[in-house]
Amino acid sequence: MTEVDVFNGDADGLCGITQLRLAQPKQSAVVTGVKRDNALLMQASLSGVSQVTVVDISLHTNLDALNKALASGCKVEWFDHHHPGEIPKHTNLTAHIDTDPNVCSSLIINAHLNGQFQNWAIAAAFGDNLDQSAQELAASGTLSRKSIAVLKELGNCINYNSYGESIEDLHYHPEELCYLMRQFDEPLSMVAETEVLQVLKSYYAEDLGRARKILTQIVNDDVAIAVLPNEKWGRRINGIYANELANNFPKRAHALLVEKENGYTVSIRAPKSNPTNAQQVALKFETGGGRHAAAGIQHLPNDQLIRLTEALTRQYFSS
Numbered sequence: 001m002t003e004v005d006v007f008n009g010d011a012d013g014l015c016g017i018t019q020l021r022l023a024q025p026k027q028s029a030v031v032t033g034v035k036r037d038n039a040l041l042m043q044a045s046l047s048g049v050s051q052v053t054v055v056d057i058s059l060h061t062n063l064d065a066l067n068k069a070l071a072s073g074c075k076v077e078w079f080d081h082h083h084p085g086e087i088p089k090h091t092n093l094t095a096h097i098d099t100d101p102n103v104c105s106s107l108i109i110n111a112h113l114n115g116q117f118q119n120w121a122i123a124a125a126f127g128d129n130l131d132q133s134a135q136e137l138a139a140s141g142t143l144s145r146k147s148i149a150v151l152k153e154l155g156n157c158i159n160y161n162s163y164g165e166s167i168e169d170l171h172y173h174p175e176e177l178c179y180l181m182r183q184f185d186e187p188l189s190m191v192a193e194t195e196v197l198q199v200l201k202s203y204y205a206e207d208l209g210r211a212r213k214i215l216t217q218i219v220n221d222d223v224a225i226a227v228l229p230n231e232k233w234g235r236r237i238n239g240i241y242a243n244e245l246a247n248n249f250p251k252r253a254h255a256l257l258v259e260k261e262n263g264y265t266v267s268i269r270a271p272k273s274n275p276t277n278a279q280q281v282a283l284k285f286e287t288g289g290g291r292h293a294a295a296g297i298q299h300l301p302n303d304q305l306i307r308l309t310e311a312l313t314r315q316y317f318s319s
């Protein structure tokens with residue numbers, strides 16, 4: 001009997017599969033990747049596989065692969081919080097999906113396991129930027145404030161590790177982290193007994209320090225952009241730095257660009273004071289998409305940079 005675990009390489013995916021494998025150890029194969037890589041089930045080779053466990057990737061994005069797996073007689077258990085589209089009705093599919101904005105996959109798994117490995121879920125919720133949910137869950141236990149702060153750092157750092165265009169950009173392959181993490185019932189023990197958190201913390205600070213030195217170009221009172229170089233650190237930190245700029249200048253819209261061949265990848269953040277329509281700006285471009293507060297463009301050709309600043313200005317310039 002062959003089993004496969006498929007999970008996002010971010011904190012939520014990793015802490016989710018960690019809880020499941022602590023509760024039920026298995027010699028399953030592993031399929032994971034960078035955070036942006038969410039069509040993972042399509043990449044898994046499932047011939048002869050009898051059971052797949054999926055964590056923190058969208059069912060909608062992976063529907064074709066799911067239908068194929070179910071048709072081949074494979075059992076699938078799915079834990080996620082992204083919009084699933086229509087969930088296939090099939091006796092071989094067990095779906096634990098909740099799109100409540102205060103819930104992440106690791107919190108769904110924590111409830112499923114009756115809080116057995118709750119501190120992993122708390123770290124994941126911090127990593128998925130659900131501070132309030134994380135704090136509430138933490139308050140239900142006996143953690144000190146210091147321990148809660150460590151779980152927050154751990155979640156944020158594992159999440160930071162998942163950003164990049166490809167695995168080569170990351171410090172740790174998420175697969176390596178998943179095998180390390182399941183050796184610890186308790187994430188605070190992993191922090192005490194391994195160097196992972198210290199290593200990630202120092203790279204995180206280094207990447208962010210480099211980004212902060214890049215000049216922010218003020219387009220007008222309401223719009224600013226910054227261009228990061230085509231280097232590993234730029235590809236890792238652009239989304240996190242975009243969030244920092246959005247927090248520090250809440251009335252301004254931002255576009256964070258990372259240079260690449262013949263163009264840029266773009267992270268767009270609506271002003272915190274008016275967190276709407278970032279996706280409207282992004283959708284004006286062929287490879288754009290996203291949500292109201294945060295959106296992105298996969299490939300912005302060099303000659304369309306002016307079009308982008310014009311679109312941002314039309315959307316957000318108020319005076």
Ligand SMILES: [Mn+2]
Pocket residue numbers: 012013056081104105128
């Ligand atoms: Mn998630």
